Amino acid sequence: MSAVFEQIFQVGFLAAIIRIATPLAFATLGEMFSERAGVLNLGIEGIMLLSAMTGFTATSLSGSLWLGVLAAVLTGMLMGALHALFTVALGLSQHVCGIGVTLFSSGLAYFLYRLIFGQQSVPPSIKGFETLPIPVLSSIPVLGPAVFNQFALVYMAILAIPLAAFVLYRTPWGLSVRMVGENPRAADSAGVSVIATRFQAVILGGALIGLAGAFLSMAQFNAFTFGVVSGRGWVAIALVVFGRWDPWRSAGAALLFAFVDALQLRMQASGLGHIPYEAFLMLPFIFTIVAMAVMSRNAVAPSALLKPFRREER
Amino acid sequence: MPTPAPLIEMRGITKSFGAVKANEVVDLSVAPGEILGLLGENGAGKTTLMNVLFGAYAPDAGEIFIQGQPVRITSSADALAAGIGMVHQHFHLAPRLTVLENLLIGIPGRSGRIDRAGGLARLAEIRRQHGLTLDPDLPVSALSVGEQQRLEIVKALFRGARLLILDEPTAVLAPTEVDGLFSALRSMAAQGLGIIFISHKLNEVRALTHRCTVLRHGRVAGRVDDPANTTSAAMAQLMCGHEIVPPARGPSTPGAAVLTLDGISTSQHSGTALRDVSLSVRAGEILGIAGVSGNGQRALAEVISGTRAPDAGRMTIAGQKVSGFSPREVQALGLGRIPEDRMTTGLVTNLPLADSMVLPRIGTAAFSSKGLLKPDAIRAFAEAQIKAYDIRCPGPMTRAGALSGGNLQKALLARELAFDPKVLVVSQPTRGLDIGAARFIHEKFLDMRAKGCGIIVIGEDLEELLVLCDRIAVMYEGRIVGTLDSADATVARLGLMMTGAEGHS
Numbered sequence: 001m002s003a004v005f006e007q008i009f010q011v012g013f014l015a016a017i018i019r020i021a022t023p024l025a026f027a028t029l030g031e032m033f034s035e036r037a038g039v040l041n042l043g044i045e046g047i048m049l050l051s052a053m054t055g056f057t058a059t060s061l062s063g064s065l066w067l068g069v070l071a072a073v074l075t076g077m078l079m080g081a082l083h084a085l086f087t088v089a090l091g092l093s094q095h096v097c098g099i100g101v102t103l104f105s106s107g108l109a110y111f112l113y114r115l116i117f118g119q120q121s122v123p124p125s126i127k128g129f130e131t132l133p134i135p136v137l138s139s140i141p142v143l144g145p146a147v148f149n150q151f152a153l154v155y156m157a158i159l160a161i162p163l164a165a166f167v168l169y170r171t172p173w174g175l176s177v178r179m180v181g182e183n184p185r186a187a188d189s190a191g192v193s194v195i196a197t198r199f200q201a202v203i204l205g206g207a208l209i210g211l212a213g214a215f216l217s218m219a220q221f222n223a224f225t226f227g228v229v230s231g232r233g234w235v236a237i238a239l240v241v242f243g244r245w246d247p248w249r250s251a252g253a254a255l256l257f258a259f260v261d262a263l264q265l266r267m268q269a270s271g272l273g274h275i276p277y278e279a280f281l282m283l284p285f286i287f288t289i290v291a292m293a294v295m296s297r298n299a300v301a302p303s304a305l306l307k308p309f310r311r312e313e314r
Numbered sequence: 315m316p317t318p319a320p321l322i323e324m325r326g327i328t329k330s331f332g333a334v335k336a337n338e339v340v341d342l343s344v345a346p347g348e349i350l351g352l353l354g355e356n357g358a359g360k361t362t363l364m365n366v367l368f369g370a371y372a373p374d375a376g377e378i379f380i381q382g383q384p385v386r387i388t389s390s391a392d393a394l395a396a397g398i399g400m401v402h403q404h405f406h407l408a409p410r411l412t413v414l415e416n417l418l419i420g421i422p423g424r425s426g427r428i429d430r431a432g433g434l435a436r437l438a439e440i441r442r443q444h445g446l447t448l449d450p451d452l453p454v455s456a457l458s459v460g461e462q463q464r465l466e467i468v469k470a471l472f473r474g475a476r477l478l479i480l481d482e483p484t485a486v487l488a489p490t491e492v493d494g495l496f497s498a499l500r501s502m503a504a505q506g507l508g509i510i511f512i513s514h515k516l517n518e519v520r521a522l523t524h525r526c527t528v529l530r531h532g533r534v535a536g537r538v539d540d541p542a543n544t545t546s547a548a549m550a551q552l553m554c555g556h557e558i559v560p561p562a563r564g565p566s567t568p569g570a571a572v573l574t575l576d577g578i579s580t581s582q583h584s585g586t587a588l589r590d591v592s593l594s595v596r597a598g599e600i601l602g603i604a605g606v607s608g609n610g611q612r613a614l615a616e617v618i619s620g621t622r623a624p625d626a627g628r629m630t631i632a633g634q635k636v637s638g639f640s641p642r643e644v645q646a647l648g649l650g651r652i653p654e655d656r657m658t659t660g661l662v663t664n665l666p667l668a669d670s671m672v673l674p675r676i677g678t679a680a681f682s683s684k685g686l687l688k689p690d691a692i693r694a695f696a697e698a699q700i701k702a703y704d705i706r707c708p709g710p711m712t713r714a715g716a717l718s719g720g721n722l723q724k725a726l727l728a729r730e731l732a733f734d735p736k737v738l739v740v741s742q743p744t745r746g747l748d749i750g751a752a753r754f755i756h757e758k759f760l761d762m763r764a765k766g767c768g769i770i771v772i773g774e775d776l777e778e779l780l781v782l783c784d785r786i787a788v789m790y791e792g793r794i795v796g797t798l799d800s801a802d803a804t805v806a807r808l809g810l811m812m813t814g815a816e817g818h819s
Binding site for chain 1: 368370389390391394395400402405406407408409410411415416418419420421422423426427428469473
């Protein structure tokens with residue numbers, strides 16, 4: 001048994017956690033911004049998939065990884081704007097529109113992918129991001145190779161966490177976001193445009209969700225497959241609740257989920273072969289459900305979440 | 315007082331909603347340092363007029379001048395920029411954000427960041443000028459209602475308001491808080507601010523304002539230049555268009571007790587618990603329960619209406635002991651109730667009015683059989699009550715939430731009185747209602763009293779209780795501290811008892 005543990009807990013394990021957490025952190029922060037402004041974005045799963053596809057395609061066609069990232073981010077922003085158009089401008093049901101956006105984005109991703117790449121026996125791949133060791137820092141024992149010898153997108157995710165907290169808590173725009181998510185009427189009477197603020201928050205969220213998609217197809221798998229997202233968007237929605245709509249806690253939640261996911265991957269590979277691998281696959285999700293049930297009891301959602309805002313008219 | 319150039323002037327404001335003219339050629343002006351009372355019954359157009367001034371509605375015709383300059387106000391941002399601040403009846407605050415965050419919303423920051431230091435300095439300045447103190451880092455949810463209102467006022471001043479509009483600010487305050495509000499408003503006026511005070515409580519308007527504009531059916535019905543020396547009756551007549559006679563409570567000979575509480579105590583589950591409460595109401599008697607809000611009135615109403623079981627004590631209705639404390643049981647024994655909050659516990663705002671009107675008795679043979687509703691019977695019942703009580707609405711299938719407060723209260727009253735209750739328990743029966751609607755409700759209570767119904771009125775408006783009740787009991791910290799015959803009761807004496815002083819002289 002101790003051999004199994006030795007095999008699990010090594011530097012590579014830490015690095016794997018960080019890598020698995022990165023798309024979740026992007027997606028969770030994105031969803032958090034949207035929800036803090038009062039808009040649940042159930043389109044996240046589909047937007048991640050579509051962004052993964054557009055990022056992969058742009059890179060595949062142009063040969064530039066950063067052009068791919070840009071395409072993924074723009075895709076996320078566009079789909080965010082679409083969701084905001086339905087839910088913020090038109091005030092339609094956030095549940096229904098979110099699921100609609102997911103179904104539409106997924107369908108569009110499959111369709112465009114087939115249109116561009118056709119049916120191939122071996123799926124096309126790209127030369128994705130390579131690890132970018134940071135001088136000095138990457139030579140710190142244990143932490144160095146795990147955290148500072150990663151993809152550029154990983155560093156961006158790490159920087160995005162304090163940046164998100166700063167924007168949300170320390171800038172006038174962040175205060176407007178929190179206010180329109182708590183009491184849009186109060187924001188409105190203070191001269192803040194509820195509609196504009198919500199649009200901006202959902203679009204910013206879409207950009208972050210796009211980054212999550214880009215990471216999957218351009219750093220993690222270096223290919224686009226139909227299962228490339230496989231529920232990570234839904235998980236991010238749970239992690240936002242688990243993280244109580246706070247950037248630090250949400251990122252922490254993503255890290256915790258990634259830990260369990262990395263653990264189950266190692267367990268699959270570590271000679272516990274008599275247990276069906278599906279049992280390990282379930283672990284992170286069981287963990288999410290238990291953690292949500294235990295930790296989120298007194299989590300309070302933004303008061304105006306799911307509520308469209310309309311100026312009072314008789 | 316002398317009238318310098320008006321701070322704000324509205325001329326010929328007209329605003330229609332479809333066929334309804336909410337404001338018709340209304341003129342209004344406020345001078346610096348002046349407190350203007352804006353009076354009118356519900357639906358007279360006060361709120362519409364203020365929403366025009368605050369930029370929420372665009373007027374169909376008319377002009378607004380600020381210090382003689384014509385201005386166009388099309389959004390609340392415009393209004394704020396023009397120095398107009400509004401304290402809405404329902405506060406516009408985010409409970410989970412702090413006091414300072416609620417103040418800084420919409421204020422540009424310093425080099426991209428929230429300007430915390432600047433906000434604190436401004437807050438300190440307002441405290442110095444007007445004596446309004448608030449802890450900047452408390453979440454709003456930790457503030458009392460009075461403090462939240464203070465925050466709304468500070469918010470307006472924070473944005474440099476020179477004119478402050480207060481929409482029925484005293485409706486949510488306890489009597490002691492009202493005094494504090496009034497002295498703050500007087501001090502602000504003394505420093506040159508203009509204030510528009512919207513109310514239909516005439517005694518408050520007479521105590522506070524320098525001048526009044528009275529609206530009726532969307533038009534200016536009259537102006538009062540010296541409210542302090544004008545009688546309430548004269549102002550009421552301006553508001554209603556006809557004389558208002560206070561209801562006369564004739565003598566009555568109370569019969570046997572129809573409701574008794576004996577040593578009732580509750581646990582402190584939510585709000586103040588009841589401690590050893592005993593009282594009785596006789597047939598043909600109105601008993602008032604006075605007290606500052608939060609001294610156990612809610613628990614008392616809940617126990618009597620069967621929604622909360624007491625830990626100790628017994629209760630009887632019409633001589634029968636209440637054993638299970640369910641709403642259905644007390645209702646079957648002959649109890650009718652009108653809850654404190656019409657919108658949340660009174661009826662279902664998103665359902666048709668007819669459904670709400672039969673809801674407490676939905677399982678009785680009158681409205682359902684064999685598990686199926688009788689829609690015709692339900693509709694017929696609602697139609698009959700709408701007619702009998704003159705409930706103004708398009709019809710029984712109207713969404714209940716669309717009715718005005720006075721009409722909702724009539725509907726709730728109709729729903730109970732249709733079944734001839736032996737006891738009626740009502741909380742805050744006329745809160746938020748205008749004089750006409752309140753008068754109607756009072757008359758119905760007196761009718762029921764004459765028919766031998768025992769009524770408990772739980773309220774904070776002492777003058778209302780004195781007019782209506784035969785006896786008044788005072789609650790303090792979950793106990794009944796004393797009961798007075800209304801002949802012996804005065805506002806001063808009751809007020810003293812409400813602070814916990816014993817009732818017997």
